[in-house]
Amino acid sequence: MEKKLLENRKKMIYGFMCSEFYVPMKIKELAVMMDVPRGERDDLAQVLAELVAEGKIEVSKRGKYAKAEGKSLCGAFIGNARGFGFVEIEGEEQDIFIPEDHVCGAMDGDKVQISLLPGKAEAGKRREGKIERILERAVKQVVGTFQKSKNFGFVVPDNVKFQQDIFIPIERSQGAVNGHKVVVEITDYGNKRRKPEGKVVEVIGHINDPGTDIMSIVKAYGLPIEFPPKVLKQGENVAKPVSAADMAGRKDIRDWLMVTIDGEDAKDLDDAITLTREGDGYCLGVHIADVTNYVQEHSALDVEALERGTSVYLVDRVIPMLPHILSNGICSLNAGEDRLALSCIMQIDQKGNVIGHEIAETVVRVDRRMTYTSVRKILKDKDEKEREEYRELVPMFEEMEKLAAILREKRRKRGSIDFDFPETKIILDQHGRPVEIKPYERNVATKIIEDFMLIANETVAQDFFWQEVPFVYRTHDTPDPEKIKKLSLFINNFGYSLRIGQEDIHPKELQKLLEKIEDTPEEPLISRLTLRSMKQAKYTTDNTGHFGLASQYYCHFTSPIRRYPDLQIHRIIKETLRGKMTEKRVSHYEKILPEVAAQSSERERRAEEAERETDKLKKVEYMSERIGEVFEGVVSSVTSWGMYVELPNTIEGMVHVTNLRDDYYHYNESTHELVGESSGKRYKLGQKLEIVVADTDLYMRTIDFVLPKDAGYFGLDAKGEDIGRYKAE
Numbered sequence: 219m220e221k222k223l224l225e226n227r228k229k230m231i232y233g234f235m236c237s238e239f240y241v242p243m244k245i246k247e248l249a250v251m252m253d254v255p256r257g258e259r260d261d262l263a264q265v266l267a268e269l270v271a272e273g274k275i276e277v278s279k280r281g282k283y284a285k286a287e288g289k290s291l292c293g294a295f296i297g298n299a300r301g302f303g304f305v306e307i308e309g310e311e312q313d314i315f316i317p318e319d320h321v322c323g324a325m326d327g328d329k330v331q332i333s334l335l336p337g338k339a340e341a342g343k344r345r346e347g348k349i350e351r352i353l354e355r356a357v358k359q360v361v362g363t364f365q366k367s368k369n370f371g372f373v374v375p376d377n378v379k380f381q382q383d384i385f386i387p388i389e390r391s392q393g394a395v396n397g398h399k400v401v402v403e404i405t406d407y408g409n410k411r412r413k414p415e416g417k418v419v420e421v422i423g424h425i426n427d428p429g430t431d432i433m434s435i436v437k438a439y440g441l442p443i444e445f446p447p448k449v450l451k452q453g454e455n456v457a458k459p460v461s462a463a464d465m466a467g468r469k470d471i472r473d474w475l476m477v478t479i480d481g482e483d484a485k486d487l488d489d490a491i492t493l494t495r496e497g498d499g500y501c502l503g504v505h506i507a508d509v510t511n512y513v514q515e516h517s518a519l520d521v522e523a524l525e526r527g528t529s530v531y532l533v534d535r536v537i538p539m540l541p542h543i544l545s546n547g548i549c550s551l552n553a554g555e556d557r558l559a560l561s562c563i564m565q566i567d568q569k570g571n572v573i574g575h576e577i578a579e580t581v582v583r584v585d586r587r588m589t590y591t592s593v594r595k596i597l598k599d600k601d602e603k604e605r606e607e608y609r610e611l612v613p614m615f616e617e618m619e620k621l622a623a624i625l626r627e628k629r630r631k632r633g634s635i636d637f638d639f640p641e642t643k644i645i646l647d648q649h650g651r652p653v654e655i656k657p658y659e660r661n662v663a664t665k666i667i668e669d670f671m672l673i674a675n676e677t678v679a680q681d682f683f684w685q686e687v688p689f690v691y692r693t694h695d696t697p698d699p700e701k702i703k704k705l706s707l708f709i710n711n712f713g714y715s716l717r718i719g720q721e722d723i724h725p726k727e728l729q730k731l732l733e734k735i736e737d738t739p740e741e742p743l744i745s746r747l748t749l750r751s752m753k754q755a756k757y758t759t760d761n762t763g764h765f766g767l768a769s770q771y772y773c774h775f776t777s778p779i780r781r782y783p784d785l786q787i788h789r790i791i792k793e794t795l796r797g798k799m800t801e802k803r804v805s806h807y808e809k810i811l812p813e814v815a816a817q818s819s820e821r822e823r824r825a826e827e828a829e830r831e832t833d834k835l836k837k838v839e840y841m842s843e844r845i846g847e848v849f850e851g852v853v854s855s856v857t858s859w860g861m862y863v864e865l866p867n868t869i870e871g872m873v874h875v876t877n878l879r880d881d882y883y884h885y886n887e888s889t890h891e892l893v894g895e896s897s898g899k900r901y902k903l904g905q906k907l908e909i910v911v912a913d914t915d916l917y918m919r920t921i922d923f924v925l926p927k928d929a930g931y932f933g934l935d936a937k938g939e940d941i942g943r944y945k946a947e
Contacts (some may be wrong), residue, residue, distance in 0.1 A: 221865040227265045232274055235285045242282035270353055276331060276353055276659045291334070292353065297326035297379035299918075305332050305347060307362040311700075312344055320348035323409060326379040327356030352407075360384060360402045361438040363425060364394040364418070373402050375418070376438060378918060382413055382690065390417035397425045398793045399434045431839075432534050432832055435844040439828040441530055442522075445541050449522045451467050456512045456519070457548040460556040463583045464511070468558070472583040476505065477616060478551055479588045479667050486529070486538070486545040490559070490584050490778040491670055498619050499567045504674035505582050508550045508558040510788045513540070524814065527821025529780035533644045533832045538780070545779050553587040560788055562674045562775070566621065570628035575677050577791060586611060593663035619662060622669040629672070633726030633768035637749055642868045644836050652840040655867045672767070678791070679773035683761050687794055688807035690783045690815050692774045694755040694764040696722045701751040708747060711888055712740050725768040728752075739904015741888075742854045742864065754823075757783050757815035759808075783818045786811070834919045837869045841921045842914040848926065853905045856892055858885035861901055863909050863923055871921035873909065879928045910934050 219460045234240060234252070243251065245263060254262050276286045291314070293307040301318035303326075314332065316324075324330050332347040362373040371386040371394065384402055386394075394400050401420040407413040422437060423430035436443065445453075464872060471492075478487045492503035513519045523539050530537040538545045551557050559582045565574040586608065596612060597602035597619050605612050612706060630636075642655035647653050660668075675692070682689045702723050706716040714734060716727050728748055735741045752766065757774075764772040775791075778784040790807060793799050854864040860874040875883050881894035883901075892901040901907075908924035912932045924932055 219633055224265065224268070225477065227261070228269055231265055232269055232285075235275055235283065240284075242278065242284040243282050245283070248283065250612065259845060267353065271329065274306060279351065279354070279364075282589040289894070292329065292331050294356075295321075295324045295326065295330045295349070296327045297321075297324070297381075299378035304344075305330060305349075311710065313345040314347040315688070316347055316349060320346075322349040322352075322353055323407060324349050325355070326377070327405075328352050329354040329356070347498075355404075355407065358404060359419070359440075360404065360416070360908045361422070362400065362402060363393070364396065364400045366391070366394070372413075373400060373418075376917075377435060382408070384416045385413045386416060386418060392418040392421055394418050394421050399423055399425055399430050401437050411611050423549065428648075429534065429826050431835055432532055432650070434832050435828055435835065436532070436537070439824055439831075441537055441824070441828060442526055445522065445539060446518070448518045450541055451541045452518045452627045457543045459548075460558060460581070464558060465556075467579070469561070469578045469580045471503070471505075471561070471580050472556065474503065474582075476503075476582060476584050477586050477588050477611060477614075478553070478584055479590060479593055479663055479819070482589050485550065486779045487550045487587065488586075488665075489671065489776050490551045490582060491618070491667075493614055493621065495617065496565060499573070500567060500617070502566055502621065502670060502673070503561055503563045503671055504776065505551070505559040505561045505580060506674075506776055506784075506788075507779055508560050508579065508788065508792075509540070509544070509549050509785055510560075510792060511783060512544055512549060512560050515789060519544075523782055524817065525786060527782050527818050528825050530825040530828060531710065533836050534646055534650055539782065540779060542922050549779050551582065551584050553584045555583065557582050557584070560791060562677055564627075564673065564677055566673070566838050568624065570621075570624040571674065572677050575681070577678065577681060577795065579795065588663075590661060590663040590667075593666070594661045597662050618666050618670075622666040625669045625673055626665070629767065630729070632722060633729050635725050635729050635732065635768070637732070637745060637765045639745070640868060642833055642837075644833065644840075646836070655837060655840050655869060657866070657868050675773055675775050676769055676771055678769075678775045678787075679761070679771035682773075682787075682791070682794070683771050685794065687790060687799055688759065688804060689790060690757050690759060690773065690787050690809055690811055690818075691761045692755060692764065692772050692783070693758045693760070693762045694766045694772075695753045695762060697752045699723075705747055705751045709744060711890065712744070714744075725765055729768075739852075739902070741904075742852070743856075743903050746855075756819040757822075759811045759815055777780055781818075782821075783815070786818075831919075835916070838914050838916055838919050838921055841869060841871070841911050842916065844911050845913070846929075848908055849911070850906060850908050851923075853901060853903055853907060856885065856890050856901065856903060861892060863907055871909070871911070871923040873907075875921045875923065877912070877922075877924050877928055877931075879931055 222528040245266065249259050249262055270277060271292050273292050275283055275285055277283055291307050293305040296304045296306060301321065302315040303316045303321055303324065305316060306313045330349045331351040331353055333350050335346045337350055360373065360375045360377065362375040364371055364373055370388050371391045372383045373386060374383050377746065384404065399422040400418045401422065402417045403418040403419045404414055422433050474492045476490050476492045478490045480487055488507040490505040494501045509794050513523060514687040519540065526539045529539045559578040559580045561578050563576045563578065564572045567573050592604055593615055596608060596615055640659055643656050643658035646652040646654055679691060702716065702718060706718060709716065709731065714731060716723065716731060731748065732745060735744050755766065761771060773787060774781055774784045775787060776784065778788050793803060849865050851863040851865040853861050854870060855862040860872050862868045862870050862872050875892060881897045881899060883892040883894050886893050890903060908926055910926055910929040912924040912934060913922040931937060
């Protein structure tokens with residue numbers, strides 16, 4: 219239904235319900251009363267659902283609609299593994315706590331109608347509510363482990379927020395056996411007396427089979443794996459070698475010295491760079507694969523790419539946004555091959571200012587495919603063998619290092635915030651088992667690429683902002699003042715302060731804070747809390763700037779193989795360059811871009827969560843093979859229930875306060891320490907500790923550590939020898 223028509227119908231129905239003649243009615247009675255044809259009753263249901271979601275009307279348990287009397291609210295339920303939950307209400311600053319007794323069968327993500335429980339909330343505490351009605355179920359399918367009984371089966375959900383097992387009639391089990399990971403479609407959500415019921419729609423594999431664990435996460439997040447045959451066929455049809463006709467009208471820069479710099483295992487190479495000196499300054503070219511030449515708007519490829527939104531990089535596989543024939547083939551800037559590109563060619567002075575630029579459709583041919591490791595050897599290690607192999611490129615790499623440093627310093631001066639958390643590199647064997655986990659550190663080469671991509675993204679965003687063309691920006695809003703105040707109070711305990719303006723904080727203040735805490739014991743915690751106090755970056759059609767980068771203009775232009783927003787703005791750029799951005803096309807983009815931006819942001823979140831979940835799983839699996847082993851780590855966080863200890867390989871586990879056996883410890887809020895009541899012994903942030911791996915839980919994705927002096931209680935020798943778990947005290 220069109221937005222204007224929907225709004226008109228909402229207004230009409232709400233007006234009818236507000237009249238003195240109206241009595242509460244079910245949807246069928248409303249349809250008859252308002253003379254709604256049978257074929258339009260779905261539209262009526264949509265109107266009613268929207269009015270309920272806005273809190274203007276409410277539905278009784280018997281399904282009767284009436285004007286809301288102000289006692290009910292609607293929002294999304296956030297479940298907790300311990301049974302309680304919260305409801306997020308749009309427009310409300312604080313969510314509402316739902317005690318376990320008042321969850322009433324709601325599941326994580328459900329849209330619910332709630333009423334507030336009587337009694338005023340105490341200062342600093344959340345309001346409490348009760349779920350009155352489940353308006354819309356979020357969970358339609360569940361991934362879990364099948365368990366078979368004699369005449370039926372049941373599935374234990376992987377998602378710990380899903381509190382109940384699901385009953386499976388034996389004829390609906392698809393032959394699943396004990397230990398099979400399955401996808402279950404819920405057919406009945408049950409009630410207080412009866413478990414939910416479902417049917418097995420897919421058997422993923424046995425829990426012990428390689429890859430089943432990751433595939434279970436893929437299915438749980440609804441990530442699409444196989445491409446539809448129509449999409450694959452279209453990919454084959456368009457992936458033809460670059461012809462003379464393809465090159466017509468393009469800027470031919472195949473004779474420019476050009477490289478790609480990526481990780482060793484990268485196959486979708488969507489950015490190449492060129493650099494030359496121009497007088498006192500530089501001419502930097504960032505050349506991006508022209509994916510839109512092959513992925514036409516509204517084509518099967520385009521529809522599928524928009525639905526996926528992004529490529530997903532899991533620990534053992536990549537789920538690409540585009541079929542491999544494009545992403546690893548004709549769209550990948552492979553060395554020695556003619557390729558079509560969209561180039562941002564910038565003239566940059568010695569201070570890092572872009573004093574001129576050109577955005578052009580180009581034909582390119584990459585000279586060498588470089589890796590981050592190789593460029594690091596050339597620049598940092600001065601490796602003679604590596605420098606000799608790439609001797610014609612060494613002068614260009616040295617100039618790249620200089621220019622990247624200039625651009626980085628310019629960003630630093632304006633207040634750009636750089637969170638330098640090490641990413642995790644997880645190496646698996648052929649059976650999918652983790653054999654090594656280590657930090658994946660940024661080096662001189664990765665920073666060069668980051669700096670060049672950032673300046674290209676800013677230059678393109680600024681150009682198109684001033685052209686006043688519909689566009690998709692990458693924006694990052696100013697943090698919520700309340701969160702910044704809380705952060706400011708917290709860091710005062712460590713002797714740091716933040717200068718907060720009358721309304722907003724400047725990113726430079728947070729940048730200064732991160733510089734001050736560098737290499738201090740409290741750095742990990744304060745860095746993480748600073749990050750949490752900031753909002754998430756997202757895609758928008760309004761250019762509201764990027765707080766974290768301290769940039770007025772920013773977009774994603776440099777990765778159209780793996781991100782849909784980049785692909786979308788390439789289309790806009792090309793139409794503008796070709797003089798085809800007519801009023802009709804402007805109107806078209808104004809209509810579609812808000813939904814493209816919103817969906818791309820949502821798909822990005824989904825991918826990040828799935829990536830994080832697979833990493834957590836493999837870390838727990840890795841440590842489950844090391845029960846009883848001794849490691850040295852650093853206290854990364856202290857809470858009332860224990861302290862987190864981070865190991866050099868980025869794995870984090872918890873030492874529970876109840877497992878500190880030598881004393882009763884309490885949490886000191888002002889110093890953020892665990893303090894022994896009788897001994898006065900303290901555990902604090904940044905403290906180095908030896909720990910013993912005591913336990914892991916693959917289901918909950920948790921790792922438990924104990925101190926060597928307490929290892930015996932767990933049936934572990936303090937030197938790392940397993941002597942039988944949980945020995946009696």
